[in-house]
Amino acid sequence: MRRTARLLTGTALAVVAAGLGAAPACAVGAGSLEVFPSSVVPGYQVTVNTKACGGQGAATGDAGAVGAGTFTLAPSAHEGDAIGQFRVPSSAQPGTYEIVARCAQGGREVTGDLVVALSTAGGQVQPRGSLKTGVGGSALGGPGSLQTTAGVAALAVAAAGGTWLLHRRARGDGI
Template identity: 45%
Template structure:
């Protein structure tokens, strides 16, 4: 029971870190926004910078100013439009979207338009989805598992059945021998 609680707490902490990590990183390195020349775009931080189709991506920017908000555009990767709202630090707006499953590998522009008209842009690199190969950590039990192999499963079941039958036979034999 103690192990299960520890895993649950670890998973909760990792989830919280995943959602606060990009914001914390952006704020740690953030300085007051530099005024942009006409036609320039503010940076839109994209995290992770590269991801496979199906992944959730977080973006943030300081372009909107304290307490601002923005409308994001990830239609280039099938993520549609999304909202950026003030994060933990009021000068940073944050939003998320998901890369569509059919998106092809490549570099895509992601944009955000602030309520005050400022525009921020960043690049997202979509990589090919890699299926699990070899052993996979499942988070259940202490070891690893591999893909199901029906012949091995059948052989294991036969061994267990034989052991159960043999054990039953020995117990009956022993029981009948002690009574006689």
């Protein structure tokens, strides 16, 4: 029993050590497309960068999944990254979209995810458009404000007339 426990513990430690040894190669980020900010609302500008194309490498970006089309990533002085920008169209629907960049030299392709939401974590976004509720116009001058004013006036006249009749009845004048 003790020997089986040692064997399992040794195997588990070997797997963990192998995983830790491989982690730095993946964590460098040389093969990914970084998207900033990673969560936006429609109409916001997004910046993407990658180290995958080398120090002087340019790339062509594709944000067609979100409806923004293609854009260029140019070499920059910032740690050898290729950097580009695009604007999320105001017609973009909420969801997660894949953004792709292809290096000009070698054709290497890297991807990153962009989340389009109705509001950002830091603040709220006001809704756009109208709401069809079946209720008439508003008191702020919209269509139907004349009808609203006439209805309020009719209610006021009815309330005043009812009060006058109750007052006469209480005094004994009759109707």
